[in-house]
Amino acid sequence: MIGIICAIPDEIAYFKDLHIQKQSQIAKFTFFEGEIANKKVIIVESGMGKVNATIITTLLIQKFNCNFIIFSGVAGGLDPSLKVKDIVIAQNIIQYDYGLIRNKEFETYQAGYLPFYMPTDEIGYKLKDSLLNKIKICLNNIEINYGTILTGDQFIHCPEKRKELFEKYKAQAVEMEGAAVAQVAESFNVDWLIIRALSDLAGEDSSFDFINFLKETASLAAKIVCKIIEK
Ligand code: ADE
DSSP states (O other), rough: EEEESSSSSSHHHHHHOOOOEEEEEEETTEEEEEETTTEEEEEEEEOOSSHHHHHHHHHHTTTTSSSSSEEEEEEEESSSSTTOOEEEEEEEEEEETOEEEEEEEEEEOOOSSSSTSSSSSSSSSSOOOOHHHHHHHHHHTTTEEEEEEEEEOOOOOHHHHHHHHHHHHOOEEESSSHHHHHHHHHHHTEEEEEEEEEEOOSSSHHHHHHHHHHHHHHHHHHHHHHHHOOO
């Protein structure tokens, strides 16, 4: 079973138009079961932020036996070469708000570890090479940016912060759930994939752009998810 997570109603809207066969409720969350290209999927709106994403990823794996978790939604662009409506697939995803404050400076560490020594060579969660290769083949006729996505419990609406994040991590996009999904999935040895369309550029226009482009960009990401599942 493939689990598809969206954070907010506009991100899940496209999937709700697909044929839904069954729905069930756990706590405040509704899980919609259906099929995309004859493959069983379960789609759920998690709400925003890392805690909601963690609850839902765990439930999809433990209660619904999902062996592949996909996040479909929007993000803020960080890389100045990207624009609203571009698609980013995470090749690496980092919880950039996890770490240590030393001498008034914030240092990012690998999430879940004591932030005095680095337990991994690189920070973040990497998309499996075998999965990345399959996805590149199946999306070869669509322009996709494969790169680094940052996850944190903050909506970025600040040109200075956007610049700082790009310079520090060379990341393409920022959002609020993906790395939590990856962390949980990896804990259970389950594959994950984070697909985001840029709804805004995380700068001073970001809340205006987010509202204006949310519907359109959320469905761009959802269409890519359907294409991957179809193929
Ligand atoms: N999701 C969409 N736009 C975002 C932004 N600017 N910051 C964080 N998450 C986002």
